[in-house]
Amino acid sequence: MNDPTVSRRDLLKSAALAGTAITLNSTLAKAEELLLEPPAVAGASMIGVKFEKRDKVRLGIIGVGGRGLGMLGEWMAVDGVEVTAICDIDKGQIDRTLKRFEKAGKKAPAVYGKTERDYENLCKRDDVDFIYIATPWDWHVPMAVAAMNNGKHCGLEVPAATTVEGCWELVNVSEKTRRHCMIMENCCYGQSEMLVLNLVKEGKLGQLLHGECAYNHDLRFIINEGRSEGIWRRLPHTKKDGNFYPTHGLGPMANYMGVNRGDKFEYMVSMSSPSLGLNEYREKTVPKGDPKWKEKYVCGDMNTSIIKTNKGRTIMLQHNITTPRPYDRINLIQGTQGIFRDYPERLFIESPENKEERYESLAKYKAQYEHALWKTTGELARKNGGHGGMDFIMVYRTVQCLREGFAPDMDVYDAAAWSVPGPLSELSVAKGSAPVKFPDFTRGRWQDARNAMA
Numbered sequence: 001m002n003d004p005t006v007s008r009r010d011l012l013k014s015a016a017l018a019g020t021a022i023t024l025n026s027t028l029a030k031a032e033e034l035l036l037e038p039p040a041v042a043g044a045s046m047i048g049v050k051f052e053k054r055d056k057v058r059l060g061i062i063g064v065g066g067r068g069l070g071m072l073g074e075w076m077a078v079d080g081v082e083v084t085a086i087c088d089i090d091k092g093q094i095d096r097t098l099k100r101f102e103k104a105g106k107k108a109p110a111v112y113g114k115t116e117r118d119y120e121n122l123c124k125r126d127d128v129d130f131i132y133i134a135t136p137w138d139w140h141v142p143m144a145v146a147a148m149n150n151g152k153h154c155g156l157e158v159p160a161a162t163t164v165e166g167c168w169e170l171v172n173v174s175e176k177t178r179r180h181c182m183i184m185e186n187c188c189y190g191q192s193e194m195l196v197l198n199l200v201k202e203g204k205l206g207q208l209l210h211g212e213c214a215y216n217h218d219l220r221f222i223i224n225e226g227r228s229e230g231i232w233r234r235l236p237h238t239k240k241d242g243n244f245y246p247t248h249g250l251g252p253m254a255n256y257m258g259v260n261r262g263d264k265f266e267y268m269v270s271m272s273s274p275s276l277g278l279n280e281y282r283e284k285t286v287p288k289g290d291p292k293w294k295e296k297y298v299c300g301d302m303n304t305s306i307i308k309t310n311k312g313r314t315i316m317l318q319h320n321i322t323t324p325r326p327y328d329r330i331n332l333i334q335g336t337q338g339i340f341r342d343y344p345e346r347l348f349i350e351s352p353e354n355k356e357e358r359y360e361s362l363a364k365y366k367a368q369y370e371h372a373l374w375k376t377t378g379e380l381a382r383k384n385g386g387h388g389g390m391d392f393i394m395v396y397r398t399v400q401c402l403r404e405g406f407a408p409d410m411d412v413y414d415a416a417a418w419s420v421p422g423p424l425s426e427l428s429v430a431k432g433s434a435p436v437k438f439p440d441f442t443r444g445r446w447q448d449a450r451n452a453m454a
């Protein structure tokens with residue numbers, strides 16, 4: 001203890017690793033260090049900070065690939081939005097995007113993408129209020145940081161960041177610049193997710209106890225294609241083992257449980273199955289001699305984590321994109337008086353009339369509990385929108401917040417808390433499923449009661 005060459009950080013670190021004979025790679029070692037000693041406060045909290053009111057939202061888009069170009073239609077369909085600038089390093093995607101402007105009879109945006117860092121020039125423009133970022137994961141943090149440092153609010157595709165360090169950087173830059181960094185988690189705006197949120201808020205399920213959620217989606221074909229996500233989304237499977245895509249399941253679950261609004265993710269444990277799916281897929285589909293045969297897949301096909309919240313609730317969170325299976329986000333929420341689960345959606349609420357403990361359809365509750373956004377905009381959403389209309393509702397609501405001067409539904413603290421199970425699951429898996437504590441990105445403000453998704 002008296003050795004001046006041993007820092008407090010070293011002592012904490014060795015205490016945390018005591019009893020484990022595990023060597024962590026540099027990213028996980030940094031993650032562990034940050035869990036023990038979070039970075040210094042950068043500025044006042046961004047919780048509840050309202051956007052400035054504006055008549056029109058001038059939008060910049062970085063990344064017009066599969067997702068960014070798909071979402072362009074949603075942005076264009078909402079009143080009061082002008083897309084003033086786009087950026088992509090793929091000339092083909094820029095050309096496809098410009099054709100969409102032409103077809104819609106809209107003024108062509110300014111174009112960036114000459115180099116990998118040309119997005120910095122888009123961020124400097126003075127005719128951009130909000131920047132939507134839909135690029136590969138490793139670009140999310142530097143792009144959001146550039147946006148905020150240039151005075152722009154931004155919305156990040158999911159997950160917002162893939163490291164603990166990246167999550168803290170988003171929080172600190174948002175606090176320092178007073179700019180919002182939203183997570184564009186479309187699943188929070190799903191019709192059933194929003195209806196169930198209303199049921200929960202009205203206490204129909206009683207006191208909440210347990211949730212289950214996932215991203216279980218067979219992406220073997222997509223991540224093996226020679227384009228789009230096939231270029232970058234298979235690579236993490238050769239480098240790390242954990243849950244790379246936690247937010248589609250966890251965002252709606254956090255809203256049900258009021259995470260960062262009275263409850264908090266406390267700690268998690270994570271374990272992975274063997275990694276076999278991509279090997280079998282390659283065996284069946286990839287010609288011998290293809291560079292993919294040099295890849296070694298190390299991510300377990302099914303990663304399962306359990307999160308404990310401050311109120312003692314439990315959440316089972318899964319990730320599996322490398323085996324044949326129907327799509328499933330599970331979306332289960334259990335309370336003291338009932339349970340909802342999705343895929344297919346069904347509900348059981350204890351009542352004298354339902355003695356046989358049979359699930360009912362959610363349709364019965366629609367008239368009373370449908371979310372106001374779906375009541376007013378559902379028809380338009382279904383007509384325009386991807387993913388059953390949730391993409392449109394998310395964009396519509398984001399624009400509404402920006403124009404009316406509301407605080408965003410999903411702020412930088414949500415972005416960090418929902419994304420951080422990515423690196424925390426890697427850390428827990430690497431340490432033999434040891435419990436790993438969540439950082440408190442809100443620095444104590446998670447206890448403030450506030451409404452999830454107004």
Ligand SMILES: NC(=O)c1ccc[n+]([C@@H]2O[C@H](COP(=O)([O-])OP(=O)(O)OC[C@H]3O[C@@H](n4cnc5c(N)ncnc54)[C@H](O)[C@@H]3O)[C@@H](O)[C@H]2O)c1
Nearest residue numbers: 063064065066067068088089090116134135157158228229
């Ligand atoms: N919310 C959803 O439902 C949903 C669905 C699909 C994808 N996503 C997310 O959207 C993001 C993008 O995924 P995608 O499927 O569109 O991938 P994609 O590969 O199809 O598109 C990414 C685009 O980013 C461009 N890009 C890469 N580096 C760049 C740089 N430095 N500057 C400018 N452009 C750059 C690429 O050229 C490409 O066009 C990811 O974060 C992904 O997880 C979300």
